[in-house]
Amino acid sequence: MDRAEKFIISFSIVVLVLFVTGIIIVAKGAGIDIAECVPSDKTFTEGRLGQLDEHTYQAYYVAKMWAFEPREIEIPLESELDIFLTSKDVVHGFHINEKAVNLMAVPGTINKYRVKFSKKGTYEIVCHEFCGTGHQNMVGKIIVK
């Protein structure tokens, strides 16, 4: 190995270490994390919207062939939404357009993510995992007022 090569290998390692550090800072420091791990709970079989306190809402989503339940929810501006997601049948996807919310609904499990809405509007939820004949029509709505 010559000098140029040693330099390149160490340079590559340094770049990658910087990337990893950045990722960890963003995830753990700034709190922009990914899907949380919660133990499964057999009593969660129906979709509904609940309220924890003035600013915190809890949406229990059940994905099923080929709809989200609840199909539409309404929450006030600046509120935090805890999303709990499960599936009644096959695997579904759950993506909120224009929001970095991206979850999989897997039968027998509960997925969780907390998100804050600080812009008014109608947010569209799209299923992005193949779930059968009606997959391309499987959507939901979050209205932020």
Added chain:
Amino acid sequence: MLLELLIPMLLLVLGVYLGLIQVLSRAGVIRGDSIWSLKYFEGLTLHGVVNAIVVTTFFAVAFGNAVMVYYLKNKINMTWVWVSFWVMMIGTLLAAWAIMSGNATVLYTFYAPLKAHPLFYIGVALLVVGSWIAFFNWIPMYLRFRKEHPEKKTPIAVVGTLANFVIWFIATVPVAYEVLVILLPWSLGYVSEINVMLTRVLFWFFGHPLVYFWLLPAYIMYYAFLPKLVGSKIYSDFAARLVFFLFLIFSIPVGLHHQFAEPSINPNLKLLHAVFTFGVALPSLITAFSIAASLEMGAHLRGHKGLMSWVYRQPFFDKNNYLFAYLIVGLLIFIVGGATGILNASYSMNNLVHNTGFLPGHFHLTVAGPVILAIFGMTVYMYSNLTGKEVKLKSLNVAVPYIWALGLTFFSSGLMVGGLLGEPRRTNLGISYTNPDSPLFHSDWQITTAITAIGGTIMFIAALSYFTVLIATMASKSKGSVAFSFPTSEAYHDEKNISLVKNFAPWILVAVVIILIAYVPTIKEALENTAGGALPYLPTNPVPITP
């Protein structure tokens, strides 16, 4: 052996045709009723299985057979070559039948609880077992070489091929378990419920190494052949070997980067897999720099003196050096493919792109870029060299990679921009989102899917051009003399044969340890945080199949 080389090409004709149907359906150019919805996914299942699993496996085995025979100068046991071929072939036919008869519309990831026909699972398993047989056939050849030439270095192409199949073997054991022990009895109705999270973890244990299994044959060509094609040398023999061994340890313990959005697994474990994923980026970065150094050296050796002139002073359009064109275009595409891959793997950044169009946008820049172009180029090369036939339509041949790259640019840009705008993958958008008559119509996605469709059509034309070249070559007469050879590069820095990059055993041991660290807690979580099992479903019916 020729058959093993040509079967994947025949399948690819179907594969790229289905790709065309997909881009046109997504853009709403082809718009069917709801029956079409299912047909779309039958097609997509076939497209994924054929292109990404069958073609790549057949090619890796055929290329591996050729590498072993040529470099080890050893006889190969032809009986096992044929057994392996037929086992893979039967597996492919069974799976293809299951898909085409509409009994396995599960996509190439066969996620439960969607259920496929038992023959689909058996077919996939046979394909894998066939590739194992090929690998086991090489091991005694390699051992004999080491025994007869204790002082010699193992040729780089052989190191690459064996490293690749060691990865493949380790990675396919869990998926064989998933398919044969979990899914098959469930599909047959002997078992009623299964743990879906477990099947997903086992699938992705295999799913990421799968992408390196596609890629490493191309890497072997970049190191062992590409320098020679430009009159240069491998910059460093040591670095080349190190790269393949790094792949061996880092390409498996990273599967959770496909599962960032999934429940039941602790985010910190996912973060650990993300960190290992950056480990597997290291050999690719080293490769980028090493190959650039070889290219620069080649240009200087050919008398081009300028500081940067080596960038364009390369035989890009040399008709008689078409293999260079296929390899270099693939390599350039891979720079973007690699960069977008790093983005996907970046943990919380994945929230933006997971399962959107961004993903197929990214991986067509890898598997439908460097991988398929290396397969295309090497298939004509090997065919013409094995039969003594000269390549026909030479100008068209050297143009193929450029046309493909042009199409791919539009195709992937459309998908990636669409993905950032929320356009879902694995969706027949033409029925709803890109249909102006539907209440779900999305005008942004109409534009991005249209750009994708233009790109996909150009790629399809490139593929047809390639098949034309291949068929014209096959139809021509052999010139008689057959002298098969690979364009083998020598090393510029030919370091001593140090034991660090000589033996596989220590690297395999390290790989196994890292895999255990990455996967024992993952499997434990998947089992503990899941309640109850899942019954099988068909894609047409929200009511499960009850035994």
